[in-house]
Amino acid sequence: MENLRELYQQVILDHNKNPRNFRKMEDPDGFAHGNNPLCGDQIDVYIKIKDGIVDDVSFDGAGCAICTSSASMMTTALKGKTEAEADALFNSFHHALTEDAAYPDDVPLGKLEVLKGVKDYPVRVKCATLAWHTFDAAMKKLNDEVSTE
Amino acid sequence: MTNSAQYDIASIRKDFPILERKIWDKPLVYLDNGASTQRPVQVISAVQDLYENHYANVHRGVHTLSQESTNLYNDARAKVRSFINAACVHEIIFTRGTTESINLVAQSYARPRLKAGDEILITHMEHHSNIVPWQIVCEQTGAALKVVPITDEGEVDQEQFRNMISEKTALLGVTHVSNSLGSVNPVKQMIQAAHEYGVPVLVDGAQSIPHMPVNVRDLDADFYAFSGHKIYGPTGIGVLYGKEKLLNAMPPYQGGGDMILSVSFEGTTYNQLPYKFEAGTPNIAGAIGLGAAIDYVEKIGLGAIAAHEHGLLMYATSKLQEIDGLRIIGRAEQKAGLISFVLDAVHPHDIGTMLDAEGVAVRAGHHCAQPVMERFGVPATARASFAMYNTYQEIDVLAEAIKKTISMFS
Numbered sequence: 001m002e003n004l005r006e007l008y009q010q011v012i013l014d015h016n017k018n019p020r021n022f023r024k025m026e027d028p029d030g031f032a033h034g035n036n037p038l039c040g041d042q043i044d045v046y047i048k049i050k051d052g053i054v055d056d057v058s059f060d061g062a063g064c065a066i067c068t069s070s071a072s073m074m075t076t077a078l079k080g081k082t083e084a085e086a087d088a089l090f091n092s093f094h095h096a097l098t099e100d101a102a103y104p105d106d107v108p109l110g111k112l113e114v115l116k117g118v119k120d121y122p123v124r125v126k127c128a129t130l131a132w133h134t135f136d137a138a139m140k141k142l143n144d145e146v147s148t149e
Numbered sequence: 150m151t152n153s154a155q156y157d158i159a160s161i162r163k164d165f166p167i168l169e170r171k172i173w174d175k176p177l178v179y180l181d182n183g184a185s186t187q188r189p190v191q192v193i194s195a196v197q198d199l200y201e202n203h204y205a206n207v208h209r210g211v212h213t214l215s216q217e218s219t220n221l222y223n224d225a226r227a228k229v230r231s232f233i234n235a236a237c238v239h240e241i242i243f244t245r246g247t248t249e250s251i252n253l254v255a256q257s258y259a260r261p262r263l264k265a266g267d268e269i270l271i272t273h274m275e276h277h278s279n280i281v282p283w284q285i286v287c288e289q290t291g292a293a294l295k296v297v298p299i300t301d302e303g304e305v306d307q308e309q310f311r312n313m314i315s316e317k318t319a320l321l322g323v324t325h326v327s328n329s330l331g332s333v334n335p336v337k338q339m340i341q342a343a344h345e346y347g348v349p350v351l352v353d354g355a356q357s358i359p360h361m362p363v364n365v366r367d368l369d370a371d372f373y374a375f376s377g378h379k380i381y382g383p384t385g386i387g388v389l390y391g392k393e394k395l396l397n398a399m400p401p402y403q404g405g406g407d408m409i410l411s412v413s414f415e416g417t418t419y420n421q422l423p424y425k426f427e428a429g430t431p432n433i434a435g436a437i438g439l440g441a442a443i444d445y446v447e448k449i450g451l452g453a454i455a456a457h458e459h460g461l462l463m464y465a466t467s468k469l470q471e472i473d474g475l476r477i478i479g480r481a482e483q484k485a486g487l488i489s490f491v492l493d494a495v496h497p498h499d500i501g502t503m504l505d506a507e508g509v510a511v512r513a514g515h516h517c518a519q520p521v522m523e524r525f526g527v528p529a530t531a532r533a534s535f536a537m538y539n540t541y542q543e544i545d546v547l548a549e550a551i552k553k554t555i556s557m558f559s
Contacts, residue, residue, distance in 0.1 A: 001506045001553050003173060008499075013558060039498045040515045040522065040529045062528045064498035065558070124502065 006117040007124070008065065015069035020076050021058040034061075034134030036126050041067045045134040054078045054086055059131060066124050070115055071131030077112055083139065090132050097125050156457050161449065162538050164189040175508030178543045183328055183487050183534030184512050185378045186359060188442075192382060195441035196434050207433055208407060208424070222433055225440030226423070232443045233373065234364040235390050239422035242396070243436050246387035247355040248278040250374035251322070253389055253426060254351050255282035257399040258372075259320055265291030267319040270348075272310075272334070273299040273524055274327040277517040279353045283322060292319065299524060303330040303479035310339065314346055321350045325357035329518040329530065330479030331462075331487040333357070337368050344369065349395065355379055359536065360458055360485045362451045365390050377435060381536075382442035386435030389426070396422050403428040446537075454537045458486035461535045461544060468548040474555060478525050486535035489516075491527050492551070495558045500531040503557065507550035509543075 025031075025046035034043045043061030047054060057078050059071045078086050085107075092107035097119050109116070118128045162168050167187045170177040179187060199221060205214035207222045223238075230238045244250045259269065269283045273296050280294075287294045295318075297310045305323070314321065321343045326333050340350045349371035357363060359380040365373045370390070377386035391399075401408055401419055405428030410418040419425050446454065465488055469475055474493040492500060501513030512532045515522045522529060533547055 001503060001550070001557065004503060004506045004557075007502070008557065016558075039513065040519070041498070042528070062496075064496035066499070068496075121502065124498075127498065 007121060009114045009117065011111070011114045012065060012069040015072040016065040019059075019068050019072035021056075022060055022072065023058050024060050025056065025058045028138075030138035030140075032134045032137035034130045034137070036063075036067070036130050038123075038126065039064065041127060041130055043067065043071055043131055043134060045071070045131060045138045047135070047138050049083070052082055054081050054083070057135070059134075063130065064127050066115075066118060066127040067130050070128040073112055073115070074131045074135060077110065078135070086135075086139070090136055093132060094129055097128055156453050158457070158538070158540060162540075164191065164445075165538055166190055166193075168538060172508040172510070173506055178507075178509040178539075178546050180533040180535065180539065180543070180547060181510045181512050182359075182379075182536035182539075183356060183516075183532060185384070186381045186536050187538070188381055188383070188438075189445050191445045192438050192441045196383065196438045199434055199437050204433070206430055218433060221437050221440075222431070225436040228440040228443045229388055232363075232447065233358075233388075233390060234366050236366060237393060240390055240393050240396065242389040242391065242423045242426045243431055244374075244387045244389050244426075245385055245432070246376040246378070247353060247374045248282075248376075248387075250372075250387055250389035251279055251351065251353065252282045253402045254320075254372050254374075254391070255286040257402045257426075258349075258391075258395065259283075259286050259292075260289060261400065263287070263290035263292040263319055266317065267292040268295045268315075268317045269293070269320050269322065270295045270297065270314060270318050271322045272297045272305045272324070274303065274305065274330055274332060274334075274518065274521055275322065275324055276328050276353065276355065277519070278355075279322050279324060279351075280520070296520075299332075299521075302481050303327065303332045303525075304481045305332075305334055305339075307335070307338075311342060314343060314348060316346060318343070318346060318348045321348050322353065323350065324353040324355075325363075326360065326485045327479070327481075327518075327521070328356045328487075329489055329516040329521045329532070330481065331484040331489065331534075332479060332481035333361075333483035333485055335483075336370070340369050340371075356485060356487075359446070359454075360451075361455050371395055377439040377442065380439075380442055381445060382439035383432075383435040386432045386439050388439075393422065396426070401425050401428065405429045407431070449537060457537060458535050458539075461539055461541065462486045462488070464541055465533065465535070465544045465547070468544055469551070472548065472551055472555070475551065478527065478530050487532060488534075489530040489532045491530050492555060492558075495554055497529040497531040499558070500551070500554055503554040504531075504547070504550045507546065507553070509547055509550050511547075 028046035030047040041063035048056040057075045088107045203217040207219040351372040354375040358375040373390040378384040408428040478489040497513040
């Protein structure tokens with residue numbers, strides 16, 4: 001089980017136990033519902049945009065540790081980013097978890113680096129990216145359900 | 150804990166080559182038998198022997214190989230008949246699995262008969278494969294789907310069941326054993342009650358067939374469906390048992406070769422049972438592998454297997470309920486060998502990954518039974534499901550791995 005420390009790093013376990021920005025938002029500008037049909041992870045992502053900048057982002061729902069901690073870290077990483085920066089970070093993060101090659105326009109992942117270990121567990125990649133896909137859908141002001149399929 | 154002298158677990162385990170596997174350098178502890186069991190060498194060899202020595206298409210040629218394949222294929226059907234004590238071999242329809250068997254009944258039996266106002270009755274603990282085919286046929290016909298509730302223990306509420314069955318009921322679909330809770334339903338009594346209203350009953354036997362002797366005539370089931378891969382046979386092969394009278398009155402499910410007697414552009418005469426429902430080249434190797442699996446199970450004896458698995462269930466239940474923060478979902482009085490559980494501090498998906506690191510394979514998720522998850526207010530569960538080759542020592546490994554998981558997440 002010790003070999004799982006790479007996947008379940010302390011930071012991840014901490015975010016899972018105490019997720020940041022874990023709340024429903026009143027009057028969000030963007031909202032989307034994310035669902036991973038494989039395991040039943042469900043999260044809602046709420047965003048507020050002010051002058052083209054992510055002013056506030058929060059989430060609620062139920063998911064595994066990878067899903068919950070990734071969502072939590074995502075909210076802290078996105079606050080204060082422009083829409084373009086947020087989009088670039090999403091692309092970079094997604095690339096880091098799914099591709100071997102370095103991302104061409106490498107955007108530093110910062111604290112999100114701890115989630116890179118998920119890449120070695122292909123079935124868990126969807127857990128880590130669910131919040132991001134949901135955020136992406138919310139940004140597009142979709143009110144539909146988004147799926148990682 | 151000791152096994153009975155007659156039950157030679159060591160020699161059974163030797164028959165399953167995959168049990169030698171190491172997972173992350175740990176011995177495999179395979180507890181995902183509810184999803185699919187492993188194959189004994191006898192099944193693997195039967196399939197290999199077919200392909201190496203006897204294979205050709207069935208019911209087609211006069212040549213030797215076609216004859217040999219046809220004989221082996223027919224033998225497999227005869228084995229299934231005797232295994233579930235059907236009256237005749239042509240009541241055994243080979244399908245792709247339980248799911249296709251249920252869809253066949255929904256489309257060929259129910260669809261032509263259903264009209265608006267009719268009801269299909271199922272229970273709250275059904276697998277999606279015994280829900281969705283009925284939803285589809287209800288949508289096609291205007292019939293309504295009614296769901297018998299389950300109790301907090303995870304048993305079908307028999308009083309509600311008796312209140313809900315009526316002249317309006319066109320068919321009852323009920324699982325023999327719940328795949329997510331382990332509950333064994335009193336299907337014989339339920340069938341009796343349904344028959345008082347002239348209601349035919351389809352029993353989903355996917356989870357019962359590997360764990361207990363099934364006698365379709367004693368149950369008086371009208372339809373009984375199961376899958377080969379859950380009883381140590383190949384994937385892609387399953388069985389629909391149906392009473393001859395019902396099957397004869399049903400139109401074909403799919404059209405194609407083998408299901409016809411003669412074809413012209415003016416019209417087609419359908420073949421007799423069971424071929425009427427087996428369009429196209431069948432899963433020949435799958436059926437023969439299933440026959441070998443049945444031979445194997447009968448050699449060990451389903452009574453002995455059931456007793457062994459019951460012992461494992463009792464032992465695992467006592468071991469697991471000692472663990473702080475662990476809750477068993479499904480406390481039916483009659484249970485088959487599986488335990489669904491949740492941990493206060495750890496999501497089932499994480500449990501699955503953590504246990505895998507200890508070599509323990511369990512299922513994590515909603516088990517294709519989302520209404521059950523909702524009923525018990527959990528997004529998912531972890532499920533350990535037992536088979537004839539599991540040991541008490543493996544239960545100890547499971548319990549230790551769960552404890553390690555909890556301590557890592559606390």
